[in-house]
Amino acid sequence: MKSSRKHHGRLAAAEADTLRHAPERLYVGELRLTDFRNYATAKLSLDARPVVLVGDNGSGKTNLLEAVSLLSAGQGLRGRPYSELCRKTGAGGFAIAARVTSRHGEVEIGTGIAAGTPETATGRVVRIGGKEQSAGALADHVKLVWLIPAMDGLFTGPASERRRFLDRLVVTVDPKMRGPLGRYDRAMRQRNRLFQLREYAGALFAGLEEQMAEAGVAIAASRRDALERLTRLIERTHATRGDGPFPHAVLALEGTLESALEDRPATEVEDEFRHALMQDRERDRAASRALAGPHLSDLIVIHGPQNAPAPHCSSGEQKALLLGLILAKAELIKELEGVSPLVLLDEVAAHLDASRREALFAEILRLNAQAWMTGTDRDLFQPIAQNAQIWSVNRGKIGA
Ligand SMILES: Nc1ncnc2c1ncn2[C@@H]1O[C@H](COP(=O)(O)OP(=O)(O)OP(=O)(O)O)[C@@H](O)[C@H]1O
Numbered sequence: 001m002k003s004s005r006k007h008h009g010r011l012a013a014a015e016a017d018t019l020r021h022a023p024e025r026l027y028v029g030e031l032r033l034t035d036f037r038n039y040a041t042a043k044l045s046l047d048a049r050p051v052v053l054v055g056d057n058g059s060g061k062t063n064l065l066e067a068v069s070l071l072s073a074g075q076g077l078r079g080r081p082y083s084e085l086c087r088k089t090g091a092g093g094f095a096i097a098a099r100v101t102s103r104h105g106e107v108e109i110g111t112g113i114a115a116g117t118p119e120t121a122t123g124r125v126v127r128i129g130g131k132e133q134s135a136g137a138l139a140d141h142v143k144l145v146w147l148i149p150a151m152d153g154l155f156t157g158p159a160s161e162r163r164r165f166l167d168r169l170v171v172t173v174d175p176k177m178r179g180p181l182g183r184y185d186r187a188m189r190q191r192n193r194l195f196q197l198r199e200y201a202g203a204l205f206a207g208l209e210e211q212m213a214e215a216g217v218a219i220a221a222s223r224r225d226a227l228e229r230l231t232r233l234i235e236r237t238h239a240t241r242g243d244g245p246f247p248h249a250v251l252a253l254e255g256t257l258e259s260a261l262e263d264r265p266a267t268e269v270e271d272e273f274r275h276a277l278m279q280d281r282e283r284d285r286a287a288s289r290a291l292a293g294p295h296l297s298d299l300i301v302i303h304g305p306q307n308a309p310a311p312h313c314s315s316g317e318q319k320a321l322l323l324g325l326i327l328a329k330a331e332l333i334k335e336l337e338g339v340s341p342l343v344l345l346d347e348v349a350a351h352l353d354a355s356r357r358e359a360l361f362a363e364i365l366r367l368n369a370q371a372w373m374t375g376t377d378r379d380l381f382q383p384i385a386q387n388a389q390i391w392s393v394n395r396g397k398i399g400a
């Protein structure tokens, strides 16, 4: 332990200055919460270094990570309805405000919902630099990747979770893809609704199937593109660094449109899919849902060094594989954007042995990422203590 402290001490001396205020980094400089989950009010002033949050179970560590995750597009790392985020004994509504330094410079971001917002409302208010914008606009300012305990079963659980993981990668690589993803989903739901309404009018179906075909092929193509980029990066890293502490993943897509795009042009695949939707209308009607399409695709993950499907690996191996995948994703974003994304790692350190933990910290420093890490045990973060900002969290209060 002693020698590692020394080693990281040296790192601190060499990098402390560049870590603190380098403008080419993405970091949260200030975070303020009002009535957010178990926080009545809270304020954190930060520099660009990694952030460590230490506190007992139930103190509010994951809640803070969730608040940070809402500084980007999407529904946050728990994906919960916004009404759930309002402090139970608060005035109703919640607010998150942050000063963020991104490649566009410093910007003030605010998001939340007002008191009195009906529980059924699905949107949130977003202000960037004082101007009201759509939540999607946040993607241009804040990129994030995260790893949370709920993702432990990613490889063994339902394909829907892997698809969400994949599509988050897709929209980080190409934020414009939020459009087709939303359009496909809406058109598919409306088509399902027509089945429920016992609607048979061909023209109604044809319009929606047209949209599904157009958006569906765009989705499948961008999944292939994003996965190819990630695969190239993983292969390159593996070729230069060999088998490191985090096993490399071999990735593949399983899906009819994704496979079709392997040997046919997009226009042809789009026509085929539209035709298939029309042909299979009665089959889908019997099931009350579309039984084929990119909403059923899956991401196949192989543990590279073992050459075994991820679900067959031990839980520790799966965790290391997943962490490697998240770090690769962060690296890919850094390559594309020029700056590292925020890396939110909830309870990750506790599940790694000492050498992997040190490797993780070294990787975070190499990425130059403002990583946000949580844990109940401060000692686990000792190797990165010199290079991080450590805060203790206690029942919705944040202290030094
Ligand atoms: N809307 C809300 N209003 C008030 N309290 C809430 C709300 N939502 C969650 N909480 C509470 O916030 C507390 C902290 O939750 P959080 O998940 O952040 O804990 P944690 O520090 O990550 O704990 P652990 O180490 O167990 O993961 C919990 O006790 C939870 O019940």
Ligand SMILES: [Mg+2]
Binding pocket: 061, 062, 063, 346
């Ligand atoms: Mg937690």
